[in-house]
Amino acid sequence: MxxxxxxxxxxxxxxxxxxxxxxxxxxxxxxxxxxxxxxxxxxxxxxxxxxxxxxxxxxxxxxxxxxxxxxxxxxxxxxxxxxxxxxxxxxxxxGNGYRLPDKRTKVILVAGGAGVASLCFLSQRLASCPAVLIGGRSKRDILGRDKFKRLKTKIKISTEDGSLGKKGLVTDLLQELLPTLHSPLPTVIYACGPMKMLKETAKIAERHRALCYVSLEEFIVCGVGACQGCAVRTKNGYKRVCKDGPVFDSKEIIW
Ligand SMILES: Cc1cc2nc3c(=O)[nH]c(=O)nc-3n(C[C@H](O)[C@H](O)[C@H](O)COP(=O)(O)OP(=O)(O)OC[C@H]3O[C@@H](n4cnc5c(N)ncnc54)[C@H](O)[C@@H]3O)c2cc1C
Structure with a gap:
């Protein structure tokens, strides 16, 4: 640091x-x-x-x-x-950053609003990724699509007002997509966005037995793990988003 x-x-x-x-x-x-x-x-x-x-x-x-x-x-x-x-x-x-996926996995990126920011950087380090799902309130909140071009991936968009892509939530896209991934390879989901979206993403991932990493955007005060201001409840006790996160295995969080 x-x-x-x-x-x-x-x-x-x-x-x-x-x-x-x-x-x-x-x-x-x-x-x-x-x-x-x-x-x-x-x-x-x-x-x-x-x-x-x-x-x-x-x-x-x-x-x-x-x-x-x-x-x-x-x-x-x-x-x-x-x-x-x-x-x-x-x-x-x-912070800890995303754990990079095994080559023998199917990677899905799920972004809500400005949450796309960290997933763009992650995409620079991926060999492949079958789908990127981006959601926002309206088409004005859909950002960063150009950054995923290198992966030649399918980009699916949702907006709450229907002004771009499918009307609804990005988690609706995930819900639709997962059953169509007929693959023997395990699925790994990386998600960043508002807490409600991450909670729903975690639920869907669990239902489909997919590994899911979420990047939490809790309020951070000191940023270096000293003040405990950003602590979240996990199955292993309270953890600091700034130092132990911001990326967690979704199954670890007590939502
Ligand atoms: C690890 C981490 C990474 C982040 N990455 C990004 C990023 O890449 N791009 C980006 O736009 N934002 C990101 N955020 C959120 C960003 O830090 C806040 O939006 C910012 O601190 C708000 O500061 P402010 O003084 O403008 O707003 P404030 O006056 O502090 O708050 C104004 C409004 O913003 C909301 N807000 C404040 N902090 C947060 C937060 N942490 N998460 C969600 N809403 C908040 C409050 O609810 C309030 O309504 C990240 C947060 C964390 C913890």
Missing amino acids: LQVKARIIENKELLPETYYRLSLKTPPIARLAKPGQFVHLRVNEKIFPLLRRPFSIHSVHKENIQILYKVTGAGTGILSRRKKDELLDVIGPL
Whole structure:
């Protein structure tokens, strides 16, 4: 884990005042980063907001890392106004990251909204993946599709308002897909998104005897396992999302 001042290469607005993609030049973090890990950013040098904000590593290109974020409050609002060439105080890479799948498995990626961020990075390390399922409230929340092109995979979309893909939830897509995967190979699901979506994904995975890894986006305070502020209940006692996670085997979590 490192603390660096990273230069902003780009802070691109993908959807007006909502989604942004931030590229940071930080060779040491780029070198160490693994899919599923996150960085903890200070959005400015002022007293407010005092706490850092956690963001998954969305991709790595040579010396740069990218994060994909949604403006949801004061911290991300400030971050969205930071400009090219300014410096950001970054701690990372943090957390355990995704356990990469065995070659003899079928990998399904399930993303909800900005949860697609960490799965894009994971897809850079996969040899193959039969399906990527992406869901959001509307077509404006469907991001990152271009990042999966390399895998030549089937991308299925769902939106709650029906403005793109199938009307409904991304877990409906998963429910439909799993029984059609007639394969002797075991299935591994990687999921990132809102807690409700992850809970439902875990249930469906269990029903189909698929291994399922979920990346939790609980509130994180210190980011290094000291404050216990992000503890979640698991079958092995309380675990810290920032240090023991953010990726967990879905069967371990007490939902
Ligand atoms: C390990 C991890 C990885 C994450 N990766 C990403 C990412 O790649 N892209 C991204 O857009 N966001 C990600 N998040 C969520 C992101 O950290 C929060 O959205 C951000 O901290 C909000 O800061 P804020 O000051 O703008 O909002 P606040 O003023 O703190 O909160 C505003 C609103 O955002 C919601 N919110 C705050 N924190 C979270 C959270 N952790 N999860 C869900 N909702 C939250 C609150 O419910 C509130 O309604 C991640 C969170 C974790 C723990």
